[in-house]
Amino acid sequence: MTDATATSKATISKLIPVAAPLALLAVLAAFPLLGPGPNGIRLLFVTLVWVTTSVAWNLLGGFAGQVSFGFAVFYGLGAYSTAMSLNAGLDRPVSLLIGAAVAVTASLFIGLPTFRLRGPYFAIATIGVSEAVRVVMTNVAVTGGASGYRLSEHGNFNQLLHFYTALSVAVIAVAVSIFVRRSKFGLALVAIREDEDAASDLGVNPFRTKLLAHALAAALTGAAGGVYTGYAAFIYPQGVFGFDISVAILLMPIIGGVGTVWGPVVGALVYGFVHEELIASFPQLHLLLYGSLLILIILFEPGGVMGLLGKIVRFARSRSGRGAHS
Amino acid sequence: MAPILRLDRISKNFAGLAALKDVSFEVEEGGLFGLIGPNGAGKTTLLSVIAGSQAPSSGSITFRGRDFTGARSFRAVRSGIARTHQVPKPFRSLSVLENVEVGYRFGCDDRSASASKDAAQVLEWVGIGHLKQLPASRLSVGDLKRLELARTLAARPKLLLCDEVCSGLTETEAASVLRLLGEIRGAGTTILYVEHNLRAIMSICDRVIVMNYGQKLAEGPPEAMQNDPSVIEAYIGKAASI
Amino acid sequence: MTTVDVMNLFVSAVLLAGVYAAMSVGMTIIYGVMKIVNLAHAGFLMLGAYFVFELYTQFHVDPLIGALLAFPVFFSLGVGIHWLLIRRIPRSDQPTLTSLLLLFGLWLVLQNLGYLIWGNADRAILTPRTFSTLQIGPIIFPTIRLVVFGAAVASLLALEFVLHKTWFGRAVRALMQNSDAGRLVGVNVEGTARVAFGVGIAFAGTAGGLLAMMYSFTPDFGGSFLLRAFVIIVLGGLESFAGVAIGSLILALVETFSILAIPAGYQPAIAFSLLVLALVILPEGVAGLWNKRQRWT
Numbered sequence: 001m002t003d004a005t006a007t008s009k010a011t012i013s014k015l016i017p018v019a020a021p022l023a024l025l026a027v028l029a030a031f032p033l034l035g036p037g038p039n040g041i042r043l044l045f046v047t048l049v050w051v052t053t054s055v056a057w058n059l060l061g062g063f064a065g066q067v068s069f070g071f072a073v074f075y076g077l078g079a080y081s082t083a084m085s086l087n088a089g090l091d092r093p094v095s096l097l098i099g100a101a102v103a104v105t106a107s108l109f110i111g112l113p114t115f116r117l118r119g120p121y122f123a124i125a126t127i128g129v130s131e132a133v134r135v136v137m138t139n140v141a142v143t144g145g146a147s148g149y150r151l152s153e154h155g156n157f158n159q160l161l162h163f164y165t166a167l168s169v170a171v172i173a174v175a176v177s178i179f180v181r182r183s184k185f186g187l188a189l190v191a192i193r194e195d196e197d198a199a200s201d202l203g204v205n206p207f208r209t210k211l212l213a214h215a216l217a218a219a220l221t222g223a224a225g226g227v228y229t230g231y232a233a234f235i236y237p238q239g240v241f242g243f244d245i246s247v248a249i250l251l252m253p254i255i256g257g258v259g260t261v262w263g264p265v266v267g268a269l270v271y272g273f274v275h276e277e278l279i280a281s282f283p284q285l286h287l288l289l290y291g292s293l294l295i296l297i298i299l300f301e302p303g304g305v306m307g308l309l310g311k312i313v314r315f316a317r318s319r320s321g322r323g324a325h326s
Numbered sequence: 327m328a329p330i331l332r333l334d335r336i337s338k339n340f341a342g343l344a345a346l347k348d349v350s351f352e353v354e355e356g357g358l359f360g361l362i363g364p365n366g367a368g369k370t371t372l373l374s375v376i377a378g379s380q381a382p383s384s385g386s387i388t389f390r391g392r393d394f395t396g397a398r399s400f401r402a403v404r405s406g407i408a409r410t411h412q413v414p415k416p417f418r419s420l421s422v423l424e425n426v427e428v429g430y431r432f433g434c435d436d437r438s439a440s441a442s443k444d445a446a447q448v449l450e451w452v453g454i455g456h457l458k459q460l461p462a463s464r465l466s467v468g469d470l471k472r473l474e475l476a477r478t479l480a481a482r483p484k485l486l487l488c489d490e491v492c493s494g495l496t497e498t499e500a501a502s503v504l505r506l507l508g509e510i511r512g513a514g515t516t517i518l519y520v521e522h523n524l525r526a527i528m529s530i531c532d533r534v535i536v537m538n539y540g541q542k543l544a545e546g547p548p549e550a551m552q553n554d555p556s557v558i559e560a561y562i563g564k565a566a567s568i
Numbered sequence: 569m570t571t572v573d574v575m576n577l578f579v580s581a582v583l584l585a586g587v588y589a590a591m592s593v594g595m596t597i598i599y600g601v602m603k604i605v606n607l608a609h610a611g612f613l614m615l616g617a618y619f620v621f622e623l624y625t626q627f628h629v630d631p632l633i634g635a636l637l638a639f640p641v642f643f644s645l646g647v648g649i650h651w652l653l654i655r656r657i658p659r660s661d662q663p664t665l666t667s668l669l670l671l672f673g674l675w676l677v678l679q680n681l682g683y684l685i686w687g688n689a690d691r692a693i694l695t696p697r698t699f700s701t702l703q704i705g706p707i708i709f710p711t712i713r714l715v716v717f718g719a720a721v722a723s724l725l726a727l728e729f730v731l732h733k734t735w736f737g738r739a740v741r742a743l744m745q746n747s748d749a750g751r752l753v754g755v756n757v758e759g760t761a762r763v764a765f766g767v768g769i770a771f772a773g774t775a776g777g778l779l780a781m782m783y784s785f786t787p788d789f790g791g792s793f794l795l796r797a798f799v800i801i802v803l804g805g806l807e808s809f810a811g812v813a814i815g816s817l818i819l820a821l822v823e824t825f826s827i828l829a830i831p832a833g834y835q836p837a838i839a840f841s842l843l844v845l846a847l848v849i850l851p852e853g854v855a856g857l858w859n860k861r862q863r864w865t
Binding site for chain 1: 605653656657662663664665666667668669670672673674675676677678679680681683684791795798799831833834836837839840841843844847848
Binding site for chain 2: 184188190191194197198199200201204205
């Protein structure tokens with residue numbers, strides 16, 4: 001390999017991490033203009049909501065290693081708060097912020113008792129909390145109880161507006177994720193994941209750090225719930241607080257590659273598209289698929305899709321490396 | 327000169343078992359103090375309590391004149407007490423350099439310049455600079471011990487608590503670690519050194535504290551400890567001390 | 569509220585405790601020996617229910633007999649699953665997220681299998697026993713609950729016997745305390761773990777069969793019981809079987825008497841709140857408080 005080829009290869013490999021996401025963003029932004037029809041836009045809209053929750057969950061579950069089975073709490077609280085704000089006449093950005101704020105407040109209440117627990121105990125506690133909130137919301141009358149809550153009509157339905165809102169929130173989420181990963185805060189999160197006691201012995205305050213990550217993740221998830229509500233115009237407790245929502249939220253980053261920046265995005269994209277197709281063609285099989293996928297990932301490739309891709313790339317590189325030198 | 331560390335009747339109980347019982351001593355600033363005792367004597371527990379990884383059941387800890395009893399480890403570190411772990415606890419998926427950066431960026435309250443540069447310098451000092459990009463999971467046991475030390479040093483402690491940094495190392499490796507300890511002490515850090523290897527302790531420590539069954543047995547210069555009957559008895563048994 | 573009412577409630581609670589105890593034993597065994605939180609426990613409860621259901625509707629086997637038959641069947645199933653999946657994950661003396669997620673995946677798979685085979689219609693097992701009651705003095709005992717209570721007590725006693733009086737039981741207790749030390753003294757760790765897992769699943773299947781006699785079920789049956797099992801195990805102390813009894817009793821009493829204080833709709837939230845409270849305040853359960861008082865030699 002000549003020096004020139006080596007340098008240009010190095011430049012290319014530096015450019016890819018920047019160029020690829022921008023290209024992806026361009027494609028997503030241009031998507032509605034490529035003529036997919038309202039159904040296609042709806043599909044991508046839902047997927048973008050999932051991208052947000054997936055990336056958000058990963059901040060706490062992937063970077064910090066605190067696996068929560070109860071993120072539906074934040075999704076649902078964001079959904080309901082945004083809905084109620086919209087109905088009160090507040091405009092959309094403010095309502096989304098309120099949704100995020102309510103979720104953050106909840107995250108503090110939830111985190112304070114539960115972050116004293118480690119690993120699976122924390123996971124189980126989050127199930128308990130999430131389900132308790134769902135039961136309460138199902139019974140509280142002012143939000144409609146089990147019959148749900150309806151958004152009052154405000155002018156025409158503008159699908160593109162919702163689509164670009166979802167896209168913006170997703171972009172913000174990914175940007176936060178990238179920023180965190182490179183920051184001192186991100187270093188603390190990973191240290192906590194690897195060995196919380198050692199991290200503390202080196203000066204990291206685990207409790208406060210976890211609370212902060214939790215709050216950030218909750219804010220984004222709450223916003224995602226708010227974005228969804230704006231589109232759906234009708235929400236009910238089982239639909240936004242349900243355990244299956246918490247499950248979906250955590251499955252996506254695990255499938256895509258937990259602990260990486262792009263893994264959750266990939267996982268959400270995969271889940272979003274596959275889920276729709278699956279529900280349409282094989283509605284009976286989606287649990288089987290996700291369960292088997294989870295089992296296979298845990299047993300054979302904990303790094304998910306990104307982990308698998310990484311292995312393939314490394315394998316291809318070592319092959320081509322040997323080829324160049326022979 | 328006031329002692330940098332003072333322990334006053336420190337006790338620690340675990341479910342009815344007294345791991346530490348009324349341990350008291352002082353550590354002079356700038357000194358290199360050894361802490362020895364047979365297995366199960368409570369040495370690591372004592373380090374844990376001083377460093378804040380665990381809280382004492384009773385007694386008090388004074389560091390640089392301030393009460394540090396029950397202070398949690400991240401607060402203790404930021405104020406200048408840092409410990410290594412007997413069994414290294416590396417952050418496996420992080421690189422060697424990143425491991426040390428955690429200590430550098432979080433372990434000390436003085437704001438300082440770019441993290442990587444100085445973390446890298448610590449790595450060089452400890453002798454594993456050549457490994458800095460490797461993930462910690464790929465290190466050998468000896469190198470893990472050095473990483474443990476580097477990470478803790480990067481926190482710029484005033485008081486360094488070393489827990490058996492030489493165990494599991496070859497003669498040469500151990501000798502270089504001991505030299506390093508001398509350099510660390512020379513740079514102004516006080517060291518409290520727990521070790522099982524008596525020769526190592528005797529060769530570098532100013533003073534030695536001997537423990538057994540969670541209690542302080544004796545304290546004094548190394549030569550005196552070697553001949554102290556209660557120390558001999560603790561290690562070898564009653565018959566040998568006669 | 570008359571005294572008779574209170575007594576009826578109390579009896580109700582105790583019988584419910586029996587149900588809960590029967591249902592949690594399986595999880596406790598697996599947790600105690602292998603430090604694995606078996607989320608798939610719910611799936612096996614469900615399969616046990618359908619197993620007994622099929623035996624009853626196809627072959628007219630009395631559900632009680634069916635539940636008994638479930639034991640060896642599910643034991644084999646448990647051993648098979650351990651061999652296929654569980655032995656591949658790294659063992660630990662602490663519960664791990666890896667095992668949690670693996671068994672969660674298994675639960676999803678089992679649920680789907682249930683839907684594929686039986687669809688999502690509600691099923692129930694109705695026998696003459698279902699509605700009969702026994703009356704002693706002013707207290708009314710639903711027969712089914714008495715039966716289940718009896719079964720629960722019998723299983724717990726049998727378990728205590730095996731644990732304390734047999735070699736296998738001693739091996740299990742050794743593993744529960746320290747698996748490395750167990751291996752050092754010759755305990756076959758993997759073999760014992762496999763059998764213990766099988767036994768845990770066997771209890772789950774049998775419990776599912778018993779529960780099927782009292783509740784209607786669909787393939788996502790077991791979810792609500794799963795959480796209650798956690799509460800019980802945590803309340804009672806994660807590693808003790810007397811703890812299961814205590815935990816079941818506490819949960820059942822709180823649930824039953826809470827009807828007096830809060831609207832029925834909120835009732836499920838009790839288990840969940842108790843769970844969080846228990847995990848946070850009593851990490852070692854009620855039994856842990858007791859242990860702290862005992863002295864070591």
